[in-house]
Amino acid sequence: MRILTVIRQVLNAEESVKVKDAAVDLSSSKLVVDTMDEYGVEQALRMREATPEIEVVVLAIGPPRCEDAVRSALAMGADRAILVEANEPLDVIAISSIVAQVAQTESVELIFCGGQQADWDSHALGAATAERLGWPQATWTNALSFDGTQLIGKHDVDAGNESFTVPVPAVVTTQQGLNEPRYPTLPNLMKAKRKELRRESLEAFDVKPKLKFLGAEVQVRERLRTMIDGKDAQAAATQLVDLLRNQAKVIS
Amino acid sequence: MILIVAEHADGKLSKSAYELTEAARQLKREGPVTLLVLGNQVGTVANAAAALGEQVLVADTPALSEYDPEVWAAAVAQIAREGEANTILIAASRSGREYSPRVAVKLDAPLIEDAISLCDVGGELQAEHYTFLARVTERVLAEGPVVVVTVKPGSFPEAKPNASVAEQYDVELELPQRRLIVTGQIKEKSERVSLVEAEIVVAGGRGVGSAEGFTLLVEGLADQLGGAVGATRAVVDSGWRPYSEQVGQTGKTVQPKAYIAIGISGAVQHLSGMSKSKLIVAINKDADAPIFREVDYGVVGDVQEIVPAMIRELQQTP
Numbered sequence: 402m403r404i405l406t407v408i409r410q411v412l413n414a415e416e417s418v419k420v421k422d423a424a425v426d427l428s429s430s431k432l433v434v435d436t437m438d439e440y441g442v443e444q445a446l447r448m449r450e451a452t453p454e455i456e457v458v459v460l461a462i463g464p465p466r467c468e469d470a471v472r473s474a475l476a477m478g479a480d481r482a483i484l485v486e487a488n489e490p491l492d493v494i495a496i497s498s499i500v501a502q503v504a505q506t507e508s509v510e511l512i513f514c515g516g517q518q519a520d521w522d523s524h525a526l527g528a529a530t531a532e533r534l535g536w537p538q539a540t541w542t543n544a545l546s547f548d549g550t551q552l553i554g555k556h557d558v559d560a561g562n563e564s565f566t567v568p569v570p571a572v573v574t575t576q577q578g579l580n581e582p583r584y585p586t587l588p589n590l591m592k593a594k595r596k597e598l599r600r601e602s603l604e605a606f607d608v609k610p611k612l613k614f615l616g617a618e619v620q621v622r623e624r625l626r627t628m629i630d631g632k633d634a635q636a637a638a639t640q641l642v643d644l645l646r647n648q649a650k651v652i653s
Numbered sequence: 654m655i656l657i658v659a660e661h662a663d664g665k666l667s668k669s670a671y672e673l674t675e676a677a678r679q680l681k682r683e684g685p686v687t688l689l690v691l692g693n694q695v696g697t698v699a700n701a702a703a704a705l706g707e708q709v710l711v712a713d714t715p716a717l718s719e720y721d722p723e724v725w726a727a728a729v730a731q732i733a734r735e736g737e738a739n740t741i742l743i744a745a746s747r748s749g750r751e752y753s754p755r756v757a758v759k760l761d762a763p764l765i766e767d768a769i770s771l772c773d774v775g776g777e778l779q780a781e782h783y784t785f786l787a788r789v790t791e792r793v794l795a796e797g798p799v800v801v802v803t804v805k806p807g808s809f810p811e812a813k814p815n816a817s818v819a820e821q822y823d824v825e826l827e828l829p830q831r832r833l834i835v836t837g838q839i840k841e842k843s844e845r846v847s848l849v850e851a852e853i854v855v856a857g858g859r860g861v862g863s864a865e866g867f868t869l870l871v872e873g874l875a876d877q878l879g880g881a882v883g884a885t886r887a888v889v890d891s892g893w894r895p896y897s898e899q900v901g902q903t904g905k906t907v908q909p910k911a912y913i914a915i916g917i918s919g920a921v922q923h924l925s926g927m928s929k930s931k932l933i934v935a936i937n938k939d940a941d942a943p944i945f946r947e948v949d950y951g952v953v954g955d956v957q958e959i960v961p962a963m964i965r966e967l968q969q970t971p
Contacts, residue, residue: 414921418785425789437903492793494757494764517902522784523766528722529754537832538722540751543896559720559748560662561897564837571832577886577903578896611763615792617784624933624949631936631954638962641934644950649932651853651911652878652967 402569403456404445405504406479407514407526408438410463410470414519423616425520434470437515439477439582440575445513446478447580448547456480458507462499464488468598475593476585482596483507487603492612493521497529499606504534510569511552516541516576527574536570543578654684656738658729659702660746661692666701668850669744669804671811674705676804678812682740682773688819689732691725693718699821704814709821710736720748721831726755728826733760738799740778745803753803763795769808778802786902786925806849807908807929846881848898852910853880856900856927857888860916860937860956864893870960871915877967883907885923901926916956919944936960 412418413431420426434442442459449455459474459482461467471482485499504512514527524540531538539545543562545554551568557576585593627644631637645652655677659670670688677686685707690699692713699711710732717724725748733741733756741756743749745767757764765771768780769790778795780802848854855878857871867888875882883900884893900907902922912930917923919935919942927933928947935944936952936959945951952959 412785414786418788420789425785492763493766494754494762497754497758519786519902520784521766522782522786524750525754525757525764525766527754528751529758529764532726532755532758538751539833540722541747557747557896559746560838560840562839563835565833565835567833577890611757611796612765613794613796615779615794617789617791619788620790622928624947626945626948627950628945629950629952629954631938631952631959634954634958635962637952637954638959638966641936641950641952641959642963642966645911645934649911649949651932 402452402454402511403458403507403509404448404511404513405458405460405500405507405509406438406441406445406474407460407500407512408442408470408474409435409515409518409520410461410467411435411519418619420617420619423618424614425617432466432469434473435515435519437517437519437576440577440579441513441515441573442474442477442479443580443582444545444575446583452547458483458509460485460500460503462487462491462496471598472593473585475596475598476590477583478589480596482598483601484598485601485603485606489610490614491608491610493523493525494529494611495608497526497533498608500526500530501533502606504530512572513575514572516574524574527572531572534570534572536572537567538572538574539565539567540574541576542573543576545573545579654687654736654738655680655682655740655742656729656733656736657686657688657706657742658744658749659688659690659698660744660749661690661695661698664697666698667744668811669746669806670702671705672806672809673742673744673804674812675809676771677740677742679809680740680771680773684739687736687738689729691717691728703819703821705812706819708819710824711821712824712826716828719835721833722748722752722755723833724828724831725752726759727829729756730759731826732824733799741799741801743801743803745805749803753801757801760799760801762799762801763797765793765795765800765802767805768802769805771802786921787906787928788925805906845875846879848881848883848900848905849907851881851907853878853913854883854900854907854909854911854927854930855880855913855915856883856885856917857915858885858917859887859891860918862916862957866957867893870956873964874913874915874960877964880909883927885917885920914944915960917944918942919947
């Protein structure tokens with residue numbers, strides 16, 4: 402079985418977002434593999450450890466700088482990688498078409514991607530890809546195993562958490578709780594440099610964007626920032642309750 | 654038509670259905686505001702929907718008794734095609750977020766996720782939504798005549814009922830086989846108001862000290878205020894609280910009238926789930942905690958002393 406694990410290169414969550422000319426500017430920011438996607442890479446590696454004939458292929462779609470993210474995933478242990486170079490921002494429905502096409506040419510049977518992207522805050526890639534392929538999906542998965550014919554797992558739903566089974570081929574979106582992604586070791590970082598990384602151009606996929614990006618701004622909500630010294634707990638509590646009652650009027 | 658998929662739970666129309674109706678009314682796109690009710694024995698829900706929409710479509714069948722992403726996507730896409738919908742509005746709940754992309758692909762339509770505002774500009778739909786863990790507001794334009802939109806909870810006010818009651822029409826659906834088989838469920842059960850719909854959320858972080866501290870301080874204050882209980886990832890990972898209470902990137906997104914953070918330092922992943930709250934209050938012993946950069950009221954001090962004092966203060970009616 403071949404597993405395709407989709408990764409994105411995103412802003413390190415601890416860094417602040419810079420906006421230049423009404424667009425997010427990442428040129429001077431620290432970029433990392435999206436944490437949500439790392440759970441998918443880790444899960445694929447664990448499945449390969451249990452079933453050695455599994456091959457783990459990493460797919461990234463984005464500008465050439467994404468090679469860093471791809472090398473990190475290779476250093477975690479993925480077998481090879483594909484980078485579809487796209488300099489324009491593409492919406493998720495358009496990207497799902499690329500993922501689906503790669504999945505078909507590579508004859509994969511399982512696709513992992515993150516439950517929510519840390520850049521577009523999108524949840525849609527897994528489901529859109531599954532629909533294009535005519536596959537079932539399991540989203541927000543936080544436990545997963547494979548018995549040779551079907552996936553057995555748990556995932557979050559509106560009303561709580563569900564156990565499920567789903568046949569392969571399938572798309573699974575990953576989140577925290579699924580596993581603890583490993584750190585690449587130094588020897589593996591060296592090895593990753595020699596692993597196959599195939600670059601493809603966007604033109605090969607005939608993708609039409611569905612959304613046009615008009616602009617972005619960092620919104621700072623003005624906060625009152627009234628600070629209360631809590632050394633005298635009783636006095637602080639009285640003051641806070643008074644503010645909540647009489648200034649903010651959120652309690653009666 | 655403007656098609657709204659009306660969510661419901663326990664025989665009641667969800668708050669999101671009212672908000673989506675308001676969004677549709679404000680949008681004033683061509684065609685009637687249509688609510689679609691999917692489920693089994695949903696007569697009461699359909700009647701509630703009839704007070705909101707200009708028409709109501711009802712698919713009431715045992716085949717729809719439990720949600721499934723493929724079944725829901727097929728149903729919504731079929732209705733959207735048959736009714737020539739120009740806009741399909743879906744709540745940005747977990748389920749809405751996971752079946753809406755399938756609807757968009759089936760209709761070859763753009764998908765706008767988690768919209769916080771919508772407007773029709775010369776026949777094209779523009780929207781705003783948050784990106785970069787809710788730190789950036791981005792404007793997008795959907796290309797084409799049909800658009801699928803998920804709407805972030807709390808972004809629109811709840812629609813008032815119409816003076817007249819809309820017609821209800823039964824619809825026949827061709828539904829696919831379920832492939833994701835549910836083998837067990839753990840339902841969130843809470844005596845309190847739902848986290849996403851609550852007007853006041855009291856949330857706790859590691860700073861409350863222990864599971865017992867959480868119960869005493871966070872639940873204690875929430876109950877005193879009639880609010881919901883939220884938790885940080887660290888608290889949930891420690892097993893003090895269930896995942897269902899987690900607020901943040903991997904948990905729930907809330908924007909209540911007041912968010913009271915107890916012993917929460919304010920990691921960006923947590924902030925992304927609550928930074929749009931109308932009022933933010935934090936109590937934390939570390940004056941340098943990042944949460945204090947986001948607060949309306951901040952108390953630097955010992956939560957173990959300040960929160961019980963607040964509870965006592967609230968118990969004494971003014």
